[in-house]
Amino acid sequence: MTEEREFDSASFYRFLAEKKLMASRCKKCQELYLPPHPICSKCHGNDMEWVEMKGKGRLAAFTAVAVGPSFTIEEGYDRDNPYLVGVVELEEGPKVSGRIRGLDARKPEGIKVGTPLTVEFMEQEEGRRCFVAFKAR
Amino acid sequence: MSRRARRLGRGVALVGAGMSKFGAFADKTSRDLFVDAFNAMTKTVDKGVDTEDIEALYVGNYSSDLFEGQGHIAPIMADWVGLVPKPATRVEDACASSGVAIREGILAIASGLYDTVLVGGTEKMTNLPTEQVTDTLASASDAVYEGACGFTFPGLYAAMATAYMAKYGASVEHFMKVGIKNHNNGALNPKAQFNRSIKDLMNARIEKAKQKGEPVPYWRDELEFLKDPRANPVVAWPMRLFDCSPITDGAACILLVAEDLAGDFSDNPIYIIGTGQGSDHALNERKDLTSILASRTAAKQAYEMAGVKPEDIQIAEVHDCFTIAELMAIEDLGFFKPGEAFKATERGLTARDGAKPINTSGGLKSKGHPVGASGVGQVVEIWHQMRGEAGPRQVPGKDIRLALTHNVGATGGTCVVHIYQRR
Numbered sequence: 001m002t003e004e005r006e007f008d009s010a011s012f013y014r015f016l017a018e019k020k021l022m023a024s025r026c027k028k029c030q031e032l033y034l035p036p037h038p039i040c041s042k043c044h045g046n047d048m049e050w051v052e053m054k055g056k057g058r059l060a061a062f063t064a065v066a067v068g069p070s071f072t073i074e075e076g077y078d079r080d081n082p083y084l085v086g087v088v089e090l091e092e093g094p095k096v097s098g099r100i101r102g103l104d105a106r107k108p109e110g111i112k113v114g115t116p117l118t119v120e121f122m123e124q125e126e127g128r129r130c131f132v133a134f135k136a137r
Numbered sequence: 138m139s140r141r142a143r144r145l146g147r148g149v150a151l152v153g154a155g156m157s158k159f160g161a162f163a164d165k166t167s168r169d170l171f172v173d174a175f176n177a178m179t180k181t182v183d184k185g186v187d188t189e190d191i192e193a194l195y196v197g198n199y200s201s202d203l204f205e206g207q208g209h210i211a212p213i214m215a216d217w218v219g220l221v222p223k224p225a226t227r228v229e230d231a232c233a234s235s236g237v238a239i240r241e242g243i244l245a246i247a248s249g250l251y252d253t254v255l256v257g258g259t260e261k262m263t264n265l266p267t268e269q270v271t272d273t274l275a276s277a278s279d280a281v282y283e284g285a286c287g288f289t290f291p292g293l294y295a296a297m298a299t300a301y302m303a304k305y306g307a308s309v310e311h312f313m314k315v316g317i318k319n320h321n322n323g324a325l326n327p328k329a330q331f332n333r334s335i336k337d338l339m340n341a342r343i344e345k346a347k348q349k350g351e352p353v354p355y356w357r358d359e360l361e362f363l364k365d366p367r368a369n370p371v372v373a374w375p376m377r378l379f380d381c382s383p384i385t386d387g388a389a390c391i392l393l394v395a396e397d398l399a400g401d402f403s404d405n406p407i408y409i410i411g412t413g414q415g416s417d418h419a420l421n422e423r424k425d426l427t428s429i430l431a432s433r434t435a436a437k438q439a440y441e442m443a444g445v446k447p448e449d450i451q452i453a454e455v456h457d458c459f460t461i462a463e464l465m466a467i468e469d470l471g472f473f474k475p476g477e478a479f480k481a482t483e484r485g486l487t488a489r490d491g492a493k494p495i496n497t498s499g500g501l502k503s504k505g506h507p508v509g510a511s512g513v514g515q516v517v518e519i520w521h522q523m524r525g526e527a528g529p530r531q532v533p534g535k536d537i538r539l540a541l542t543h544n545v546g547a548t549g550g551t552c553v554v555h556i557y558q559r560r
Contacts, residue, residue: 009281034421035282061426063295064374065287069272072287079370085287087296087421095421099286108374113303131286 007038007048016132019121021055023094024048034094053090055119057134060095062086064108082106088117088134098132143442145247145412148396151557152403153182154520156513159387159505160330167201167210167261168217170388170507174257175218178390181520183404186392188218192251194225195242197235197258198509203273205261214259229509231277232458234258235389236512236544236553240412242393243555252395258510259388270384274508277547279419291381291459293420293548295373298461300426302375305476307464309375313363314482315460316379316502322489323499325530330385330505335359342368380460385505389513391520405524411445411556413438417549429549432469436543439554440471447471450556451537452522453493454515456545457500463487466543467495470554494532497522512544512553523559 005011015022024036028045064082084100117134155177157170202208215225228238235258242256274290323329339362356362369377399406415434457463464478487495498518521527540557
């Protein structure tokens with residue numbers, strides 16, 4: 001049962017591997033948290049529940065990374081082959097960080113804040129967890 | 138939220154400030170740099186300081202562990218300047234490490250525990266290759282959620298830049314103008330890592346090509362140079378190389394004393410009349426991606442304690458780890474309205490001879506950004522400017538009585554603001 005999972009990063013990433021983008025919600029004040037928080041920052045209650053996000057949203061901020069961390073270099077990205085990462089505002093309200101796909105990372109000038117996106121789940125690679133990604137819809 | 142007006146238990150004064158040269162020094166460790174800064178600081182104490190009188194050390198350092206393979210640096214710094222067995226404490230809040238160390242030093246004196254405290258910061262970053270520096274800096278953001286999907290430290294500020302551009306209509310040229318302005322200041326600072334203007338760097342590039350017999354590049358002006366991807370490659374769009382502060386080795390030290398002892402050390406002490414500190418969420422959980430709550434919170438506390446307003450501040454050193462960060466900082470500090478900072482910069486208001494000079498030292502951009510030392514490094518500039526000792530970069534035509542420093546940790550998770558007064 002999803003409701004019994006701890007409100008921690010292990011649960012969040014296990015849900016992602018199951019292709020579910022899950023937020024935590026405070027039962028007392030209904031505030032949504034993504035990534036899931038175990039304690040509500042608004043009313044300070046600690047009775048939370050899991051809520052699945054529909055995965056639709058809009059690009060709120062982004063960048064095309066030319067100089068990435070070591071693991072992205074291993075993925076094959078570099079100055080000539082940058083990748084996009086951004087913050088996406090979901091229809092339900094919360095914003096989430098994720099890799100952005102389906103837009104041209106070599107022409108970031110042409111990418112618009114506000115572009116509609118749908119969640120997609122980066123495949124689990126050996127030794128690495130699945131993480132949040134979005135594609136243009 | 139605050140229950141009562143915050144004030145210090147007793148006043149605190151700054152009686153000395155000095156820094157090592159900032160740059161890339163293959164043969165220097167963080168302790169060597171710290172000794173350089175300590176020696177530079179003691180020379181600025183008008184009536185001298187006896188090391189025996191210093192009661193404690195607070196030292197900012199982000200990651201000597203990863204940069205140098207050296208943890209637990211506070212007692213080493215204390216030992217190398219002759220303070221053992223006095224208490225030595227390391228403070229780590231990413232790039233705000235030494236700004237927060239200043240605040241800890243102030244609080245220790247204000248509490249009555251100590252009369253005389255050494256505060257410093259030191260960072261040795263250039264041992265590692267750039268990719269590993271990128272990894273180390275990225276660990277100051279939220280490694281579990283931001284780092285995991287590929288956000289880098291420049292990437293997070295770049296994302297803020299795209300939100301700022303979309304919201305206010307700023308362009309990449311506006312970011313470049315922040316860099317040009319700060320390099321113009323840093324060109325006059327002999328301690329700066331890049332103490333050359335962008336125009337000078339551009340001309341040097343042309344000269345070098347001529348000498349080597351290579352095709353000679355042509356740029357009409359600095360903006361054209363900065364738009365050329367060969368001269369100024371993208372790091373994380375829209376942040377290019379010249380939008381980013383460099384990887385730097387450096388250290389800085391200041392001496393803080395109880396206000397009533399200031400005259401024993403200094404003919405012209407600077408009083409710290411406001412201190413504030415705040416925190417903020419990871420970028421994705423912020424309501425507004427173009428403003429840092431920690432900055433606004435720290436600023437509000439510091440202004441209230443000092444009893445002054447943003448318009449009273451005559452000069453400021455703000456945390457320009459990226460050009461976009463300076464624009465957001467001077468809005469969050471209330472110097473300019475939201476969405477006005479890029480226009481103000483374009484009009485020259487933040488230049489050394491403008492109405493509100495910002496980063497007369499050259500800022501982190503040109504002076505260099507040895508992350509854990511940058512907060513105290515900012516105070517060194519304020520010290521020189523307030524005492525009229527900044528030489529060729531002295532702000533013209535101003536009797537500086539009120540100044541401010543603003544030091545940010547990583548993407549804004551921490552911010553600390555201090556306000557300084559000369560009486």
